Amino acid sequence: MWSEPAPGPRAVPGARVAAPDDTPAWRVLVVDNDPDVHAATCAALEGQLLFGRPLVFMHAFSGDEARALLLREHDLAMVLIDVVSEPGSSGLELVDFIRHSAGLGNTRIVLRTGRPGQVPDLETLLRYDINDYRTKAELTRDRLLAMVVTAVRSYKQLCAVHASAYHDPLVNLPNRAHFIDRVNACEQRGLDDHMVALIDIDDFSATNDMMGHHFGDRLLEQVARRLESSLPAGVLLARLGADTFAVLGPVPQVQPRRLLECVRQPLHFEGVAHKVSLTCGYVLLPKAPQPGADLIKDATIALKRAKRDHRGQYLQYADQMGTEARARARLLSELRDAIEKQQLFLVYQPQLELGTRQVTGLEALLRWRTEDQRFIPPDQFIPVAEHSGLIVALGQWVLETACATMRELLDAGLAPRRMAVNVSTVQLRDPGFFDLVCAALAAHGLQGRHLELEITESVAALPTQLLDLTLCALRAEGISIAIDDFGTGYSSLSYLERLPLDRIKIDRSFTRQLGDPHGARIAEMVAQLGRKLGLSVLAEGIEDAAAWHALRAMGCHEGQGYHIARPMDKAALLPWLGQHAHLQAA
Structure with a gap:
């Protein structure tokens, strides 16, 4: 040893040699069962400033004392470990604890011993990222200082890299990579009393497009602060994606309802109130270890299901959701393949005026026939296309193909x-x-009046300004707008007066119930509502003459269904239209 300090009282475990003022300090933990080593280390490095910051020492005299301290401290630049303090393990059990249980990946570790010949092998040094190994005889004052300088410099550089790679500067929160690492650490420690919750801002993309990215950034910042204020200390909050935040913590401390309620009061931007809502999906950490990325996938599945069926609420992941998600993923892959192989095609179902039997329109319907001649129902593959965003390109193809057919018919x-x-x-x-x-329309020489766009009631959940602007612009071009499957979706009728509409379509489920007094009342109510709002009414699913006459008596203007004609491809459509025109003329 380079100096012999005067005998004195043993230092208190965890005690610190404080910096002279409030300047941020490099914190160094000394683990050794010899009080003289602690005193000598402090004496050798006392008063040193490294990169403009002083050193602060903490002390542990056994592995157990060190473990207790390591779980409390999260900003240790360096740990000096006497391997003899950990009998039978050469200090490696404590090193493993530092790296995995305490999660201190950046902290620099130096092993030292009074016994030569105890150097760990190269594989061990690399596996635990041990920076140095020295006998106490080698550590003169100058060598100790050089070793500490090297370790602190390395820690400083690693922290800078970590801050860049694991931090989201926009909202000043940890990012996805950091969050996954922390979930992995919880799994390794067997913390099955924890949960992962994902929180998404509803309609953020549309708001961002309408209000601009600056507004969107400020919205993210304010939501981040609201979420922070709703969580107790020690619970991790991170930004996982564009408008998705993630929470990791003990189940009693992470309450999904409270997370959603943090935006109950409107946010304010430049004095203007802006109301937002959040949706949450969460998963409980399982007893059997599972990779953090997989747990986030499970929470994402729950979030997407909540966004689809329970917007503005929260939903816990269940295994059945994972099974269904995998089935959707397979179907999406098959759908992409089907598009490339041109297995999708359009059929057309005529729409007739019930009073005159004149053909007033055609509805273009998308169909999928596989290579083995199986038909995949639209209610299976259309939601998958919508969920994946594939519907945008697919919808463009449908629109262009339908317009080409209209041109051919003209x-x-x-x-x-x-x-x-x-x-x-x-x-x-x-x-x-x-x-x-x-x-x-322009590509096929059509006018706006040749096209009708059918939208479902779910569009009423879109931001009002976006929806109104889009639909008004379309109607200004002469394009008509119809509400499809009316009565099966959005519960509020206020959107019927608000939206620029031309037609209501009675859903086939109500048409099929015309023999039932309750079903007949619903169909009649929709017909009356259409008349009062000045909208045309078209009934789907007319399968017999009785339904035709009942709907006509109710004041329904038009209809479609198997009693009129089944959906048919273009090759069959042209002869049908020609024959129907001939019968009408006769």
């Missing part, structure tokens, strides 16, 4: 008044949707 003198094409909320959110529709 040239043949067989065209009805309009071609109806279904449009999803995903397409309406697309900023380029209006231009895409206009381009499709």
